[in-house]
Structures are given as structure tokens and as C-alpha cells.
Amino acid sequence: MTGVSRWKCNKHGSEQVGPEECSGCVRDFTERQDAKTMTGDERAAEMRRWGSQLTVEFGKVHQRIEELVGRSVYTHEMAGQELWDALVEEARTQQHIGFADVLAQLPWGKPGLVGGPTAGVVDVLP
Numbered sequence: 001m002t003g004v005s006r007w008k009c010n011k012h013g014s015e016q017v018g019p020e021e022c023s024g025c026v027r028d029f030t031e032r033q034d035a036k037t038m039t040g041d042e043r044a045a046e047m048r049r050w051g052s053q054l055t056v057e058f059g060k061v062h063q064r065i066e067e068l069v070g071r072s073v074y075t076h077e078m079a080g081q082e083l084w085d086a087l088v089e090e091a092r093t094q095q096h097i098g099f100a101d102v103l104a105q106l107p108w109g110k111p112g113l114v115g116g117p118t119a120g121v122v123d124v125l126p
């Protein structure tokens with residue numbers, strides 16, 4: 001069969017076809033711990049897990065990242081290793097940057113992020 005991509009969840013080892021979400025990751029999302037009750041290291045570790053591969057619809061990942069970081073997070077903040085590392089650190093410390101800092105990170109003069117990735121097809125996070 002051609003045109004159907006298969007992919008393997010790096011967290012659960014399960015195989016999916018095309019845009020299917022990993023059922024283990026969906027369960028992890030559904031049964032997620034309240035981020036406010038987690039330690040900084042636990043939040044940072046979970047950020048790294050979610051950021052290692054897109055295994056559920058992006059909206060779920062985005063919601064969880066915002067919960068772990070503790071504020072609204074713009075998608076451009078997830079683009080690129082340096083910005084991602086800063087988000088992971090912010091999730092760990094809960095010392096938030098200001099809105100002016102968020103705006104200053106925008107990739108002015110570069111193409112923006114367009115559209116939404118499909119689970120398993122595009123790894124958008126480092």
C-alpha cells in the first residue's frame with residue numbers, strides 16, 4: 001500500500017497509521033496530573049516527553065504545554081531548540097517571561113507557522 005505513513009510512538013512503542021493518535025499518549029493526556037501539584041523537574045521531564053514527538057493532535061499538546069509552563073504559550077515559542085529549551089526551563093522554574101519578551105521572540109521577516117500538523121506526520125517540536 002502506498003501513500004499511508006506508518007509511525008511508531010517513541011513513548012509507548014505502539015504503531016499508528018497516518019494521522020491516528022497514539023492511544024497510550026491520549027490516555028496519558030486524559031489522565032494527566034494537575035501541573036500545579038508537580039515538581040519543577042517533573043514538569044520539565046513531561047515537557048521533554050511531549051516535545052520529543054507529536055503523537056496526539058497538536059491542540060492536546062499545546063494545552064498540556066500551557067498547563068506545564070503555567071501561562072498562555074504562542075506556537076512560535078515552540079519553534080526551534082533555543083525557544084523550546086527556554087519553555088522547558090520556564091515550566092521547571094515557573095518564572096515567567098513578560099509579554100514583551102514573547103513578542104521579541106517572533107521571527108520577524110521569516111515565514112510564519114502555517115496550518116496545523118497532523119499527529120505522527122510532522123515532528124514540530126525538537
Ligand SMILES: [Zn+2]
Nearest residue numbers: 009012022025
Ligand atoms: Zn504514545
